[in-house]
Amino acid sequence: MAERTVVVAGGGLAAAKTAEALRAEGFDGAITLIGAETDVPYERPALSKGYLQGGDARESIDVHPRQWYADNGVDLRLGSPVTEVDAEEHRVSTADGERLRYDTLVLATGSRARRLDLPRADPAGLHHLRDVADSDRLRAALRPDARVVIVGAGWIGLETAAAAVAAGAQVTVVEVAELPLVRVLGPEVARAFADLHRAHGVDLRLGRQVRDIVAAGDGNAVHLDDGATLPADVVVVGIGAQPNVEAAVAAGLDVDNGVLVDEHLRSAHPDVLAVGDIANAWHPGIGRRIRVEHWANALNQPAVAARTALGIDAAYDRPPYFFTDQYDLGMEFTGWFDPAQPYELVVRGDLDAREFVAFWLVDGSVAAAMNVNVWDVTEHLGRLVRAATTAEPARLADPDVALADLA
Incomplete structure (x- = not known):
């Protein structure tokens, strides 16, 4: 009987952890990991945090050292991504012309940075942040007194702003929404992040759109919809990511904002699974499909x-989880809610002092919770979210009521 083969398409954290999990479950067949980058799989959160600021060594972000793959019988095929999937024939093709057979295929192709159409910009001063080479290039550009304009006030944009301030740069953030992160956290908590960045000297241009970016002198000029022009030595475009689903589409899988998978992470084809950024998965705890572009999904x-x-x-029924570090603020978020739908916010602590726990209640139950500069509580918050705990808002807000007593 032929040896059973699992092919993992992707070269990031989700791909490496899939190979690791297969071996941990006792799988003794062949594992081939096919990635677009030439580096061994690494973790990306540090690219906009500690690694960007120079505090994390390059080797510290690798999921495993290269030797681990050889020691565990994982065939690394790096530098040439999967470009085609024939789900009926159980074969994949790569950019360099290889064709490989599989019994099970795990798609872990991740996502890529969204880009603006900027034909008149000077590419030398234009940055995106998705891989380690992007982070290296941006770190070299973040020098004292550099004029840095960041387009987008999501997690990547705000973490990059904090790194640029730490480097001594002059930082402006342009965001189309009225507040940073408002579509994730709602306006009450989003204001705390706006205040944080203003307190560190960041010029927030909120409710503004970029009309064009044009090469000017040794840098670029960023033109806004209100007529303002921002001179920039460095422009960082951080307007989100889009899943790499081209191979899945070509294979005829069901794709809608990612590869549609069930709670077992199985796609429309029973021998093709999807994990990480590209998986638009049915979540039994939330009762809907969600696609989460955060480290914890790729890890778990x-x-x-x-x-x-x-x-x-x-x-897979874990509540979504993500974290951020910006200046002296550390935050962990557990759960999921839609700020566009009705909810009640309950805060334990001081929003203005940026030391608090926030709870988002939907229909009276805890749908999400976030701790900001309050530590060793994530496990308790996770239990509240997983149980969809119903609690009196006054008890949630009362610091004298132990979180452990709320579940």
Whole structure:
């Protein structure tokens, strides 16, 4: 009987953790990991945090050292991504012309930075932040007194702003929404992040759109819709990411804002799974599909995918989790809610002092919670979210009521 083969398409955290989980579950067949980058799989959060600021060493962000893959029988095929999937024939093709057979395929192709159409910009001063080379190039550009304009006030944009301020740069952030992160956190908590950046000297241009970016002198001129022109030595475009689903589309899989998968992470084809940024997965705890572009999904979904691939019943029902570090603010968020839909915000602590725990209640139950500069509470918050705990807002807000007593 031929050796069973699992092909993992992707070269990031989700791909490496899939290979690791397969071996941990006792799979002794062949594992081939096919990635677009030439680097061994690495973790990306540090690219806009510690690594960008020079505090994290390059090797510290690798998921495993290169030797781990050889020691665990994982065939690394790097520098040539999967470009085509024939789901019926159980074969993948790569950019350099290889064709490989699989019994199970795990798509972990991640996402790429969204880009603006800027034909008149000077590319030398234009940056996106998605891979380690991007972070290296941007770190070299963040020098004292550099004029840095960041387009987008999401997590990447705000973390980059904090890194630029730490480097001594003059920083302006342009955001189309009225507040940074408002579409994620709602206006009450979003204001705390706006105040944080203003307190560190960042010029926030909120409710503004970029009309054009044009090469000017040794840099670029950023033209806004209100007529303002911002001179920039460095322009960082941080307007989100889009999933790399081209191979999935060509394979005829169901794709809508990512690859549609069930709670077992199985796609429309039973031998093709998807994990990480590209997985638009049914979440049994939330009762809907969600696609989450955060580290925790890439870290934790592979264990479920490995079990599914091996015929072991498993479902991915962890609440979404993400974190950020900006200046002296550290934050962890657990759960999911839609700020565009009705909710009630309850705060324990001081929003203005940026030391608090926030709870978002939907229909009276805790749908999400966030701790800001309050530590060792994430486990308790996770339990409240997983249980969809119903609690009196006054008890949630009362610091004398232990979080452990609320569940």
